[in-house]
Amino acid sequence: MIEVKAISKNFGDVQAVKEVTFTAPDNQVTALLGANGAGKTTSLRMIYALITPQSGEISIDGINPKKDPEDARKLLGILPDTRGLYTRLTARENIEYFGKLHGMNDENIKSRTESLVKDLRMEDFIDRKTDGFSQGQRVKVAIARALVHDPQNIILDEPTNGLDVMSTRGVRAFLQKEKQRGKCILFSSHVMQEVAAVSDEILIVNDGVICASGSEESLLEQTQMRNLEDAFVHIVTKGEGHE
Amino acid sequence: MNNQIMTVMKKEIKDNVRDRKTLMSSIFMGAIFMPIMFVVLINFVVNMQKDKAESQLEMAISGVENAQSFISFLKTKDVKIKEFNGDATQAIKDKDEEAVIIIPKGFSENFSSGIPAKIEVYYDATAKGSTNVTQQRIKALINEYSTSIGMTRLQLRGISPLLLKAIVVEKHDVSTTQSKGAMMLGFLPYALILGLFMGSMYLAIDTMAGEKERNSLEALLLNPVKRSHLLIGKLFATISFGLMTMVLTIVTFKLVMPFMPLEKMGMSVDLGFKNVSILILVLAPLAIMAASLQTIIATFSKSFKEAQTYVNLLMFVPMIPSMALMFVPVKEKLWMMATPILSQNLIINQIMRGEEVAAISIILAIISALIVGLLLALVAIKLYNRESLLFSD
Numbered sequence: 001m002i003e004v005k006a007i008s009k010n011f012g013d014v015q016a017v018k019e020v021t022f023t024a025p026d027n028q029v030t031a032l033l034g035a036n037g038a039g040k041t042t043s044l045r046m047i048y049a050l051i052t053p054q055s056g057e058i059s060i061d062g063i064n065p066k067k068d069p070e071d072a073r074k075l076l077g078i079l080p081d082t083r084g085l086y087t088r089l090t091a092r093e094n095i096e097y098f099g100k101l102h103g104m105n106d107e108n109i110k111s112r113t114e115s116l117v118k119d120l121r122m123e124d125f126i127d128r129k130t131d132g133f134s135q136g137q138r139v140k141v142a143i144a145r146a147l148v149h150d151p152q153n154i155i156l157d158e159p160t161n162g163l164d165v166m167s168t169r170g171v172r173a174f175l176q177k178e179k180q181r182g183k184c185i186l187f188s189s190h191v192m193q194e195v196a197a198v199s200d201e202i203l204i205v206n207d208g209v210i211c212a213s214g215s216e217e218s219l220l221e222q223t224q225m226r227n228l229e230d231a232f233v234h235i236v237t238k239g240e241g242h243e
Numbered sequence: 244m245n246n247q248i249m250t251v252m253k254k255e256i257k258d259n260v261r262d263r264k265t266l267m268s269s270i271f272m273g274a275i276f277m278p279i280m281f282v283v284l285i286n287f288v289v290n291m292q293k294d295k296a297e298s299q300l301e302m303a304i305s306g307v308e309n310a311q312s313f314i315s316f317l318k319t320k321d322v323k324i325k326e327f328n329g330d331a332t333q334a335i336k337d338k339d340e341e342a343v344i345i346i347p348k349g350f351s352e353n354f355s356s357g358i359p360a361k362i363e364v365y366y367d368a369t370a371k372g373s374t375n376v377t378q379q380r381i382k383a384l385i386n387e388y389s390t391s392i393g394m395t396r397l398q399l400r401g402i403s404p405l406l407l408k409a410i411v412v413e414k415h416d417v418s419t420t421q422s423k424g425a426m427m428l429g430f431l432p433y434a435l436i437l438g439l440f441m442g443s444m445y446l447a448i449d450t451m452a453g454e455k456e457r458n459s460l461e462a463l464l465l466n467p468v469k470r471s472h473l474l475i476g477k478l479f480a481t482i483s484f485g486l487m488t489m490v491l492t493i494v495t496f497k498l499v500m501p502f503m504p505l506e507k508m509g510m511s512v513d514l515g516f517k518n519v520s521i522l523i524l525v526l527a528p529l530a531i532m533a534a535s536l537q538t539i540i541a542t543f544s545k546s547f548k549e550a551q552t553y554v555n556l557l558m559f560v561p562m563i564p565s566m567a568l569m570f571v572p573v574k575e576k577l578w579m580m581a582t583p584i585l586s587q588n589l590i591i592n593q594i595m596r597g598e599e600v601a602a603i604s605i606i607l608a609i610i611s612a613l614i615v616g617l618l619l620a621l622v623a624i625k626l627y628n629r630e631s632l633l634f635s636d
Contacts, residue, residue, distance in 0.1 A: 048465055051630055073467040080465060084458030088261040089254075100250040101466040142462065 001025050001184050002153055007046055007056030016042045018208045019056070024186040024201075026152070029179050031195045032188040033232065034205035040188035041081050043205070044157050047186075048078050060153060074102065077151035079159055083142035087131035091122060094130060095145045102149040109148065116144040119174055136167030143171070147178075154178060156187040160194055172198050192229045202228075206236045247468045251476025255450050256483065265445040269484060273441035274491035277434050282499045289504040300380050303327035303334070306346035310354070310362075313346070316388050331365040341377040342366040357396065432591040433565035435492055436584065439526060440533045440561060442488025444554050446481040447537030452550035461633055474627040478534055478620060485530035493522055518594050525590050525608045531616030532583060538623045542632070564588045580604045583612040 002024040009017045017039045024030035032040045046053045049065035049072060058065055065072035085094050092113060099109035117126050120140045125133065130141060139159065147154065159175075160168040175198055179185055189195050195202055196216050204212045204219070212219060212235045216228055225231040259265045300320075305327040307314055314324060327334070331343035345363040353360040362385060366378045394404035454460045463473065497514045505512060537554050544550035564585040573579070575593070580586045586608035593600050626632070 050461065050464060050633065070467040070469065073465060076465075078462075078465045080461040082458035082461050084460075084462070086254075086258055086459060087457070088258050093257075097250070097254050098462075098466060101247055101463075101468050103246070103467075146462065146465075 001061055002047060002155075002186055003057075003059040004043075004047065005057040007043070007053040007058060009042055009046060009051065009053050016208050017046070017053075020205075020208070020210055021056075022203055022210060022213065024153075024184050026184045027179065027182050028201060029175060029185045029187070029199045030201045030203065031199035032186070032203050032205050033190070033192070033195045034188070035190055035236070038205045039208035040205055041157055042208075044078075044155055044186075044188060045080075048073065048076055048155060050080075074149070075151055075153055077147040077149065077154045079139075079143050079146045079156040081157040083138060085130040085133070085138060085141055088129060090129050091126045091133075091137075091141045091144075094141055095148050098145040099148040104149060112148055112150060113144070116147065119177065120144055121170060135162045136164060136170075139163060139167065139171065143174070151183075153184045154186070156185075158189055159187055160189070160191065168194070192227075192232060196228045204232060204235050211235055245472060245475075247472050248476040248479065251468075251473055252479040252483070255446065255477055255480035259446055259449055259480070259484070262445075262449070265449070265484075268445055269442040269488050270491060273438040273488045275495055277438060278492060278495040278499050281430065281434060281496075282502050286502070286504050289507050299323055300377065300384075301325055302344060302381060303340045303342070304344045304346065305329075305331070306348070306350070309346040309348060309350040310360075311351075312354075313362075313388060317384065320384060322384070331363075335365055335367050341370070341374045342381050344381070429565070429569035429592070431496070431595060432568075432588040433562055435489065435496075435522070435526060435591060436529065436561040436565070436587060437558065438492035439485045439489040439530055440537075440558055443481045443485030443530065443534040444537055444558075446477075446484045447534060448541050448544075448547060448550040448554055450477040450481060451538055451541035452544045452547050455545070455633075456547050464633070470628050471624045474538075474624050475620075478538060478623065481534040481538060482530045485533055486527060489526050489530065490523060493519060512595055513597060521594065521600055521605060522591065525587055525605060525612075528609050528612035528616055529583065529587060532612055532619060535616055535619035535623050539619065539626060542623065542626045560584070568592060575604070577603070577607065580607040581611040583608075583615050586611065 004020060004022050006019045006021050007017060008015070008019055020039070020043055022030070032043065034040050042051070045051045047058055047060070047065065049069040052066060060072045060075050063072045063075065085091075086097070089097070095113050095116070096109055099112070104112070113126075117123055120143060122137075122140050122144065125137055130138065133141070139162075143156070143159070154175075156175075160171055163171065172194070175185055175187075187199075199216075201215060202213065202219060203210050212222065214222065219228065219231045219235075220226070223231040223234045225234055299322070301323040302317065303325045304314075307324065307326055317324060327340070327343055331340075331345060334340045334343055343365040345365070347361055347363065350360045350362070364381065364385070366381075367374070368378075370378070393407070397404045397407070454463065464470065493514075497519065500512060500514055503512075536557060540553045540557060541550040544553060561584050565588050568588050573589075575589050579589060580603070586604070590600050590604060590608055593604075
């Protein structure tokens, strides 16, 4: 479970995130939905302690990542915004490297890699050097290396960005499966259909503030709209414009 | 040792061993190509000088008819006389002749009446290499002739020619045979230190700027590993490549030594077990310094290319003391032995000259390089811990 209380961050004069508060419980997919530059990536980076919030509190299963970044990261599996791989290593070696950095032994890494290969359908390219991989293959390897230690909490920054239909569906199915295993999943996206398709709870972020939250149905009800896109625009523009 | 540090180090080594560019630049260029180049160059220079000193001397002379006896003297000395007509200055400027001798018209009259007879020698004092050898041989021949005639004249007048010699200079050259050619080997310290810098250069760039450019840095930082451990692992990989290249360079030098014209240079370099051990011991701590410096520079660079430009400039640093020592020999002092890079230069030079290296020099050289290296490593760790590391682009 990830709990965030009133976190804020400035970059110079720009206030990127203002007093953001939410909880992402286990057994649920929580989505941060917002336009580019709304503050999604900055919020996520504070949760996984890559940058320090100016104020506010964060807790990952009771651990404060500001104080114990290494302990908090053991409980987190993170797919960041940038997902570069080591191109001179094979996909398997990329995953192994992160497994070892998590302190796993060879046997655990091997069995966990096998199950990830099956779940993410990486059989065809797992032992190839990652140079020249397609976007879809790269994201799958990046997800696998992020989750090699089978963490309870999963954070993904725009996971399906740049993926084709088949890869997108594969990633979505994988997230559903992880949710059924009782995981806490928090992801950011600017794609309405995607958020609508997979999330249980949607947090709409605009200008560094969460301006609405709830399930898709409840957001539609709050705004009296027929689809999530219209509801999003209504909320973000405060009911002023639909174009 | 910490497992995570080992993991990072092993991964960086494996990753870079697979890159042919790294192997080419560090191992081939640094450790193999450079020593071989060095041997070829030295052989070329030494043989050229040697050939010139032993070959038949050819003299361009204008006014041969004015000094028959001088010419016959030269002929007994196996000099090939070449009659010269034209502008002497121009001929030397155009490098048609290495030196030109002009015997003026009044030569034999003055000669017969015992007045110093003039011979003009045209040459370029700034010329190098074999030309220099030719000029010296010409001057020596003229002196020899002049002295022998002068002595004969005194004897004919019943005066001992020894009266002319108020002072006799007896030369005692205390340089061992080895130090005579040490000048030629003055380049060796630079070659060894440069090999070390070249060996670690690629890894420093790849593990720092390369990781940033590949966009894998953020994911790496998200592992439950202290950043200092990540950096130390990377640094160890970088240092190990520097060390490996350095040892390989020394081995290559040892292997090519028999092909050096050492005898012709009048020297013998002892690269036995003891001296090789001293070389490795003294150079090893420099690897930490080189790797840390290169890592620091690469941390600040946004891209691989940018890092490469700056790190390449760094190569000039070890060149400064080497060059300076090649032209201005100094007496080794203790503070010099406590100055990294300079101390390594001096110790390598001492070994080349066949001198015994003092234990205190070795210890000072090692400790000073270690201290500077560790301080630089700390700076590199500090820089890697910055929050802005990821966002500096």
